[in-house]
Amino acid sequence: MTEEVFRSPKKRGRIAVLLSGRGSNFMSIHHAIREGRIDADVVLVLSNKPDAPGLTAARERGLETLFLDPKLYANREDYDQAIVERLRQKDVDLVCLAGYMRILTPVLCRAFVNRILNIHPALLPSFPGLHGRQKAIDWGVRFSGCTVHFVAEEVDMGPIVLQAAVPVLQDDTEDTLAARILVEEHKIYPEAVRLFFEGRIEIRGRRVFFV
Ligand code: GRF
DSSP: OOOOEEEOOBSOEEEEEEESSOOHHHHHHHHHHHTTSSOEEEEEEEESOTTOHHHHHHHHTTOOEEEOOGGGSSSHHHHHHHHHHHHHHTTOSEEEESSOOSOOOHHHHHHTTTOEEEEESSOTTSSOSTTHHHHHHHHTOSEEEEEEEEOOSSTTOSOEEEEEEEEOOTTOOHHHHHHHHHHHHHHHHHHHHHHHHBTOEEEETTEEEEO
């Protein structure tokens, strides 16, 4: 059986960011674009929360933003279908989840296979889901970190692009560990997006290669 190989496109990319909160990862990506480290434009910043600080930050940066109210849709699939339509209208190449606090339905996952990235605050496959940092502390691991991965239908389980590790200290709280991990998130997320639009990411099975 021949394995299907995906190769990311080498082009000036069109990025959509989905966020629900403060948006520091979005800002790290946008900053890298402005510095010329990523060949792309953020063409849409979309949120399920009208008051997400990340939306305000996007507006302040002159970017197109959109609040889509989940309450106006009968179910999660219909909501995700509305998102898919907006993303298609904007001809989006890559969707960056950046603190987007909704689980994607297959409607969205299947419309953008190999074209949705997420950042998770733990070294996957350890500690998926919510509260990854507290789970790492409670488990007693000596290192945790963050993972940029492609989004598959199973939550936090898609192919891993980049990871960074940080020590877990004896007196860490969820907040102190989060702050240490966040510094690394802001390095590896823009780096993964850069590699994507340099056409250097190849996915074979569940492994990612840089070519
Ligand atoms: C980050 O900790 C990220 O790992 C997780 O959600 C948080 C988002 O933070 N997925 P921000 O909104 O990007 O500042």
